[in-house]
Amino acid sequence: MKNWLQFKPSGMRFPTALLCAFILSLNIAWAQEEKQFNFSVALNSDQFFGFYPTFQGSYGFSDKAALTFYGIHWGGGTGANWGNWTEFGIGANFQAGDGLSINPQIGFLGGNLLSSGTAGPAIFGDGIVPNLTVNLLKEKVEGQFYFGYYAPLRDEAPTTGTTLSYVHYWLNLGFRASQFFSFGAHYEHLINSGGSNVETSTDVYQWLGPYVQFSKPTGGPFARFSFGTDLVEGNDSFFKLTTGFSF
Structure with a gap:
């Protein structure tokens, strides 16, 4: 049988050239996919969420816009008492220039924290989370603002129970001493903003x-440690540890 992948001094046979062109196009497409797709995972711990x-x-999709998605496994810590609380969301990220990006998203929850104040069954549709993240990353400055409103989608509370809603936001701003090391200040506030039997909002923590923060200069692993005081009367201090990897 004649070998149709055979090379000859005068050049390649047509099927061989076609195969090489196909492989080259796959490599180009793969490189473009890698450039367009970004993903990161993180392990977090603090004394409230666990x-x-x-x-x-x-x-x-372009240099200015991207589809985004995210997930939070709240059930790994304190959330285990909240019906294995889980959050998943999608949105879009827009580059606003000069190291600034704006990312509105909407998340959906499973569990029982919002729909029944942990008194009812764990369900899909426990709540909805419209949220906004604004990131700043420049040569010497970094920062992030987040705001999310956690509202119940269903009412599964017993007669004497209640649904719950929360406002959660934070702001941090820091100085990039180098591509490896940065430091700054962190402010974070969680408010129990109401519910079916909640008359007034209360501060959970502040x-x-x-x-x-320590980061690999070329991208990849990073670690951040935040700590300080809790401004809510009766609370003491806070600590938050995050480590992860960006692909």
């Missing part, structure tokens, strides 16, 4: 303190 892994990803 241990909670997170992930986030994006697929860029954290303020410094942070330090």
Whole structure:
């Protein structure tokens, strides 16, 4: 049988050239896919939410816009008491220039924290989370603002129970001493903003303190530690540890 992949001094036979062109096009497409797709995972721990892994990803359609998605496994820590609380969401990220990006998203929850104040069954549709993240990353400055409103989608509370809603936001701003090390300040506030039998909103915590972060200069692993005081009367201090990897 004649070998149709045979090379000859005068050049390649047509099928061989076609195969090589196909492989080359696959490599180009793969390289473009890798450039457009970003993904990161993180392990987080603090004294309120406990241990909670997170992930986030994006697929860029242009230099200015990308589809985003994220997930939070709240059930890994304190959330285990909240019906294995789980959050998943999608949105879009827009580059606003000069190191600034704006990422509105909407998340959906499973569990029982919002729909029944942990008194009812764990369900899909426990709540909905419209949220906004604004990131700043420049040569010497970094920062992030997050705001999310956690509202119940269903009412599964017993007669004497209640649904719950929360406002959660934070702001951090830091100085990039190098591509390896940065430091700054972190402020975070969680408010029980109401519910079916909740008459007034209350502060759950209000954290303020410094942070330090270590990152691989070429991208990949990173670690951040935040700590400080809790401004809510009766509370003491806070600590938050995050380590992860960006692909």
